Amino acid sequence: MTINEIQDEIIEEFAFFDDWMEKYEYIIDLGKSLPLIDPKYKDEAHLIKGCQSQVWLHAANEEKQVDFTADSDAIITKGIIALLVRVLSGQPAEAVAHSDLYFIDKIGLKEHLSPTRSNGLVSMVKQMKMYGVALA
């Protein structure tokens, strides 16, 4: 599936939620089930510091395709990371570099990707795209 096909799939899934509680319960579950980052990458070099929560991001490339693993100390942040990884991991580096992540806004989680929130997510998305540029 392409990046946009996955985004559309997520938007469709989120349309089933009746209220914010259901949505956040789902995100929290995603956070709990995110495959763990290899502990050796949970170091200073892979850390994206936020004022509120911290994020660790690792990228591996295989034949111009980028595979992301990530983690956060906050579970809601981690749940959103799980969505970002689902959308961008395994995609061609070129596509990652030029991706437009419209699904975040569409599923009503824009506030978590606001620079003022300072949870590390904005910098993480930027970092993911940079990996895309570097590995393309």
Add this chain to the structure above:
Amino acid sequence: MATATKNKRTNKVDFDKIRKDFPLLKREMNGKPIVFLDSAASSQKPNYVLRAMDQYYKKLHANVHRGVYQLSQEATDAFEKSRRLVKEFINAPSEKECIFVRGTTEGINLVASSYGRKNLQAGDEVLISTMEHHSNIVPWQMVCEEKGAHLKVVPINEDGEMIMSEFDKLLTDKTKIVSINHISNALGTINPIREVIAKAHAKGIPVMIDGAQAIPHLKVDVQELDVDFYTFSGHKMCGPTGIGILYGKAALLNAMPPYHGGGEMIETVTFEKTTYNTLPHKFEAGTPDIAGVVGLGAAVEYMQKIGHEAIAQHEHDLLKYGTAELKKIDGLRIVGEAKEKASVISFLLEGSHPYDVGTILDKLGIAVRTGHHCTQPLMARFGIPGTVRASFAFYNNKEDVDKLVEGVKRAARMLG
């Protein structure tokens, strides 16, 4: 100020009525009536203050201390009236010792930069505590680095209280100034500043107090405290943002070099040499935040009308009730349980990150602060990434506390 009145029969302040003075508290957040529990970061503003600032701009505005025309004189009168109100509010000996600054941060920077640069030498020490806000750490670090002086830090115990026996040991002949907060923003601890000041003075060491958190809650009398510098922000005591006060003893202020150069702070200027104005103008370069000053004066009047005693009692009741109710929640740990405490409750839910708890509370319309509260060394001392902090002002009520407790329970269920 019709609403901030006391019931004549019981002499009790009607806090339900006072709550109505704050228009913002009528709004919603995320579709729910707002429960504002972040007054330690910044308080909301009553109509009385908003009106004073509006009226100033509509009827009085002109630059101060400059014009010969009537309007400028009236603006200057309004500006200087606020200084008088502040002087009385903190019982300063003279208005000249009350300097308008942008806030607590600028007050500390002014003293660190001006007093610090003049008086610190290589090997000297500045004494602070573990529970200082970054704004009472970094300015001292900067001047220490420049001068080759050292920052010494008084440790705290598990309850979040300064260990006074350690303070005694750290207060030495090398100490050139002590700078401590009156109340910790992250823990709510009320520090024993009388003891700190007395012990420092016994060795001839001046003391600066960061009063940002204390001024909205306690009666501060700078003469009774015999404090050398006391600084606070207007926006935490119902006043506007961008204005605050640095009180300093005249003898100290007079001996200090100016902080900023510009208009207002000069006596005569030639290209060869400038002589400086007298206090307080020496430290007030440039056109000041006149509307802010007028708003601060109104905030002082408003707070005084209610009375510090009634405010402290009401907030203490909320603190006691909130602490007891929150403690009933399984896995909730309160960070900072000093015996003397202001209406701040910092807490953690076992296994949950403060950001997650804060996010769910936000969805429920409850505004709390999460994170390190600009006290990273303090969080490191407790070995935690941060806390969730609920802080209560006199316009909060028991219902706000109940909503917080319900919200935290819901967060615990969702995150657990």
